[in-house]
Amino acid sequence: MTASSLPQPRLPKNPPEPPEPPRPHLFPPSLVYDCRHATTLPGTPVANPANSADATVKRACVEASSVAKFYWDVFGRDSIDGAHMTLVSSVHYSTKFNNAFWNGAQMTYGDGDGxxxxxxxxxxxxxxxELTHGVTQHSLGLAYSGEAGGLNESISDVFGSMFRQWEANQVAxxxxxxxxxxxxxxxxHQKGFTCLRDMAAPKAAHALAAQPDHYYPGIGNLDPHYSSGPPNLAFCKAATAIGGHSWDKAGKIWYKAQTGFGPSPNMTMPQFAARTRSLAQSMFASTPAVHAAVDAAWTAVGL
Ligand SMILES: [Zn+2]
Structure with missing residues (x-):
């Protein structure tokens, strides 16, 4: 057989298969446990919590799933750890418990004293x-004391507020x-309180936990729920000056600062501010107004 007499390759009978369409993202499971007013975690598992007749169970389940959707749709993050971690929430913790907390593995909610x-x-x-405390734990790994503690609290308020705005489809x-x-x-309410904290006016008298609105050396000696005031105000100022949805630009900068550089447990507020300034420049190089807004926001709070 000579080369010229080799059989020609046959054309395939059928055209090649089109590539498979991308599969829809599968969100992590959202489990809810009922503490039934005890303090043992996680408590008793609730079957089918998304359809529970207990409104607290249902809210904990549905809203945790919604936070996972927010992190996926906006930032491309798959759950708290970025690796599809199951969401666990415990409700009706203790009796008249006036708090909610992330314990390193799950969320827990009290009923309040009414x-x-x-x-x-x-x-x-x-x-x-609360869920964002988990994200921080699995990214920047901030401590819960000193200036890092204030940043830890602030990042949770920043993403908690952005999540609320995202659900309401509000611009900044x-x-x-x-x-x-x-x-x-x-x-x-009778005493004039309308919120726990006001990111736009940390010192306001209508905030149950009024905070300083200006950075000073030594602010890290405060409880993190108070030292978070200046970075909270900086994010609010940056997002409102940039305009549009807070999660589109300011949120993307804060998310990258939080998740893009590995753990930094003892990060200071000036270090975090410097990182977001630099990211504002590199991520939005063609829109200098973004860096200008971030820079002015930090400067306004003394950072
Ligand atoms: Zn917190």
Whole structure:
């Protein structure tokens, strides 16, 4: 056989298969446990929590899933750890418990005493706040003391507030920037309190936990819920000056600062501010107004 007599390759009978369409993202499971007023975690598992007749169970489940969707749709992050971690929430923790917390592995919500605080699942920004503590744990790994503690708290408020704005489809200038407005009980309301914290006015008298709004050396000696005031205000100022949805530009910068550089447990506020300034420049090089807004926002709070 000579080369010229080799059989010609046959054309395939059928055209090649088109590539498979991308599969829809599978969100992590959202489990809910009922503590039934005990303090043992996680408590008793609730079957089918997304359809529970207990509104607290249902909210904890649905809103945790919504936070996962927010992180995926906006930042491309798959759950708290970036690796599809199951979301675990415990509700009805203890009796008249006036708090919610992330314990390193799960969220826990108290029912509130009905006077100062209502059920802590009522504020979706509180749910976003607690889950974001998990994101921080798995990225920047900030400590919960010193300036790093204040940054840790602030990042939870920033993403909790952004999540609330995202659910309401609000632009930054429409947002009220309040944290915990829906968990303030009747007795606290009578005293003039309308929120736990106000990111746009940290010192405001209507905030149950009014905060400093200006950085000073030594601010790290405060409880992290107070030292978070200046970085909270900086994010609010940057996002409102940039305009549009807070998560489109300011949020993307903060997310990259939080997740793009590995752990930095003892990061200081000036270091975090410097990182976001530099990211604003590199990520939005063709829009210098973004860097100008971020720079001015930090300068305004003394950073
Ligand atoms: Zn917190």
């Amino acid at each position: 006077a100062t605080f209502l059920d802590f699942t009522l504020s979706n920004d509180v749910i976003g706040h 200038t429409q947002a009220d920037w309040l944290i915990g407005a829906a968990i303030i009980g009747p007795v606290a």
